[in-house]
Amino acid sequence: MGEFVKVASTSQIPPGKGMTVQAGGKKIAVFNVGGIFHAIDDTCLHRGGPLGQGALSGSVVTCPWHGWQWDVTTGQSKANPAAKVGRYPVKVEGSDVKVQL
Numbered sequence: 458m459g460e461f462v463k464v465a466s467t468s469q470i471p472p473g474k475g476m477t478v479q480a481g482g483k484k485i486a487v488f489n490v491g492g493i494f495h496a497i498d499d500t501c502l503h504r505g506g507p508l509g510q511g512a513l514s515g516s517v518v519t520c521p522w523h524g525w526q527w528d529v530t531t532g533q534s535k536a537n538p539a540a541k542v543g544r545y546p547v548k549v550e551g552s553d554v555k556v557q558l
Contacts, residue, residue: 462558472491481558483558485498490515495530502525545558
C-alpha cells in the first residue's frame with residue numbers, strides 16, 4: 458500500500474459533511490460520519506458527478522447530478538451493491554486527515 462497523505466484538517470469537514478480533495482493526481486471525496494472520516498473516489502459511476510459535493514445523510518451520499526446514492530463506508534451503490542466506487546484508508550493524526558494512496 459501507498460503512503461498516507463494529508464488532504465484536510467478535521468475542522469474543514471464537520472460531522473455530516475464532505476468535500477472533494479486532490480491527492481496523488483486523484484479526485485477524492487472525504488466525508489465525516491459522526492466523527493469518523495471516510496474517503497471514496499469523487500466520481501459517481503453513473504455520469505461522473507462529484508460525490509464530494511453531494512448531500513450526506515448518515516453514511517449515504519447522494520450524487521448532486523442524478524441522485525445516485527453511495528455508502529461512503531463501503532463504496533457500494535445503494536441501488537446495486539455490485540457497483541462500487543473506490544475506497545481509501547483514512548487516519549487522523551492530531552487535526553490532520555490523511556488518506557492512503
